Structure formats: structure tokens, C-alpha cells
Amino acid sequence: xxxxxxxxxxxxxxxxxxxxxxxxxxxxxxxxxxxxxxxxxxxxxxxxxxxxxxxxxxxxxxxxxxxxxxxxxxxxxxxxxxxxxxxxxxxxxxxxxxxxxxxxxxxxxxxxxxxxxxxxxxxxxxxxxxxxxxxxxxxxxxxxxxxxxxxxxxxxxxxxxxxxxxxxxxxxxxxxxxxxxxxxxxxxxxxxxxxxxxxxxxxxxxxxxxxxxxxxxxxxxxxxxx
Numbered sequence: 001x002x003x004x005x006x007x008x009x010x011x012x013x014x015x016x017x018x019x020x021x022x023x024x025x026x027x028x029x030x031x032x033x034x035x036x037x038x039x040x041x042x043x044x045x046x047x048x049x050x051x052x053x054x055x056x057x058x059x060x061x062x063x064x065x066x067x068x069x070x071x072x073x074x075x076x077x078x079x080x081x082x083x084x085x086x087x088x089x090x091x092x093x094x095x096x097x098x099x100x101x102x103x104x105x106x107x108x109x110x111x112x113x114x115x116x117x118x119x120x121x122x123x124x125x126x127x128x129x130x131x132x133x134x135x136x137x138x139x140x141x142x143x144x145x146x147x148x149x150x151x152x153x154x155x156x157x158x159x160x161x162x163x164x165x166x167x168x169x170x171x172x173x174x175x176x177x178x179x180x181x182x183x184x185x186x187x188x189x190x191x192x193x194x195x196x197x198x199x200x201x202x203x204x205x206x207x208x209x210x211x212x213x214x215x216x217x218x219x220x221x222x223x224x225x226x
Contacts, residue, residue: 011036011037011055011056011080012036012037012053012054012055012056012079012080012081012162013030013033013034013035013036013037013053013054013055013080013161013162013163013166014033014051014052014053014054014078014079014080014127014128014129014160014161014162015029015030015033015050015051015052015053015078015159015160015161015162015166016049016050016051016052016078016129016131016139016159016160016161017049017050017157017158017159017160018048018049018050018131018137018157018158018186019048019153019156019157019158020048020156020157021045021048021049021050021157022157023045023050025168026043026050026052026159027043027052028168029052029159029161029166029167029168030043030052030053030054030166032163032165032166033054033161033162033163033165033166034054036054036056036080036162036163037053037054037055037056038054038056039055039056040053040054040055040065040066041053041054041055042055042065042066042067042078043067044067044069044076044131046076046131046132046133047133047135048135049131049132049135049137050131051067051076051077051078051129051131052067052078053066053067053078053079053080066078066079066102066104068099068102068104068105068108070108070109070112071099073133074132074133074134075108075112075130075131075132075133075136076108076130076131076132077104077105077107077108077128077129077130078128078129079104079107079126079127079128079129080126080127080128080147080148080162081124081125081126081127081128081142081146081147082103082124082125082126083103083104083106083107083122083123083124083126084123084124085121085122085123085124086103086106086107087106089106089107089109089110089121089122090106093106093109093110093113095113103124104128107122107126107128108130110122111130111138116138116140116183116185116188116191116193117193119140119183119193120193120194122142124142125142125144125146125147126140126141126142126147127139127140127141127142127147127148127149127162127178128140129160135186136185137185137186138183138184138185139151139160139178139183139184140182140183140184140193141178141179141180141181141182141183142180142181143180143181143194143195144180144181145179145180145181147162148162148163148177149161149162149177149178150162150163150164150166150167150175150176150177150178151175151176151178151184152167152171152174152175152176153174154171154174158184158186159171160178179192181193181194181195
């Protein structure tokens with residue numbers, strides 16, 4: 001991956017948790033990701049779940065603040081990355097009223113309408129977390145793992161963050177990298193939604209090439225991709 005892509009990928013940071021919520025700990029984690037997103041900070045508490053994000057905005061600079069909620073304010077999402085096919089997804093979700101031009105909102109409505117299995121329809125580089133007032137909670141990472149995501153659990157709480165440095169030092173021995181091409185829910189655990197067979201057109205090299213082209217497009221925007 002070229003240096004330009006590395007530079008422009010470090011644009012947002014997310015923190016998510018489900019279980020026993022220690023908000024002071026989560027705010028510390030989010031603060032440690034401030035270098036990933038100087039434009040904005042957002043967070044939401046939903047019963048036994050918590051979502052937070054630092055962002056450097058590109059698509060819908062004014063209206064894409066996160067967490068983003070659905071029309072009824074029941075389901076919320078925080079994300080790091082870019083969904084390349086968000087315009088096509090919007091066209092396929094006519095029953096939803098989009099509040100912004102953010103690509104992240106398209107991912108939220110897709111999962112809301114079609115469930116976790118629909119994540120396979122997303123094209124892009126991303127790591128995101130979705131939480132709902134009804135107890136729904138889902139985390140996913142792109143098939144190649146271009147966007148970073150780390151997780152930890154101690155029997156009481158599952159924590160997710162964009163970087164190792166977000167975690168308190170005492171928690172670091174329990175932190176693992178979240179597997180690319182998988183999503184996680186409380187009910188189903190870790191589920192694979194994508195594979196990259198080496199004899200297919202979706203090889204890692206081709207996917208990284210496409211990501212590089214996307215970063216090139218972002219360089220022509222007023223803000224970098226993420």
C-alpha cells in the first residue's frame with residue numbers, strides 16, 4: 001500500500017462497547033483517538049451499549065456527524081472508512097428517508113432493512129459498529145482489513161476500538177485484532193461474511209488497488225477519505 005493511501009486512511013476513530021458500561025473508560029479511549037479525527041466528536045449511550053467516534057469528514061461535511069441514527073432514533077452507527085457503492089445502495093432502499101449524504105447512513109439502513117447478512121453487499125474499506133435501543137449490537141470489518149479494528153472482552157463487557165492505543169494499559173493483554181471479512185453480534189458471535197479466494201478477481205491485491213484508486217479520488221475532494 002502506498003504512502004498516500006496510508007496517510008489518507010487514518011481519518012476517523014471509533015469506540016464501541018456492549019455490556020457493563022464504564023463511560024469514564026470509554027471517554028478516555030475516545031480521547032486517545034483524537035489524532036484520527038480533528039473535525040468532530042460524537043457519542044451516544046443506549047442502555048447497555050455505547051458508541052463514540054472522532055472524524056475527519058469528507059462526504060457531507062456539514063451533515064455527516066456521527067453517530068448517525070435511523071428515522072425513529074432507534075438504531076445508531078459509528079464508522080471509519082468509505083462505502084464506495086453507497087449511491088447504489090440508497091437507490092435500493094427507497095422506503096428509508098435519508099437525513100444526510102453520508103455513505104455511512106447507507107450502511108445503517110441496509111443492515112436495518114436486510115439484517116447482518118447484507119453486510120456482504122458493501123463495497124469499500126470500513127470498520128463500523130451499530131447499536132440499538134432494542135439491544136441490537138453489531139460490529140463489522142471490511143474483507144481485506146484495510147480499516148483497523150481491535151476488540152477485547154472480560155466476561156462483562158465487549159470493547160471495540162480503531163487502535164490499540166485507545167485501550168487502558170491494564171486491558172491490553174486481552175486485546176485482539178478483529179478479523180477482516182467478519183461481523184460480530186451477541187447472539188451469533190463472530191461470523192464470516194466474505195472470503196477472498198486467490199483465484200478470483202477479488203484478490204487482496206486487486207482490492208488494495210481499488211482502495212488506492214478510491215484514495216486518489218479523495219485527494220481531489222476538500223477533505224480526505226474516511
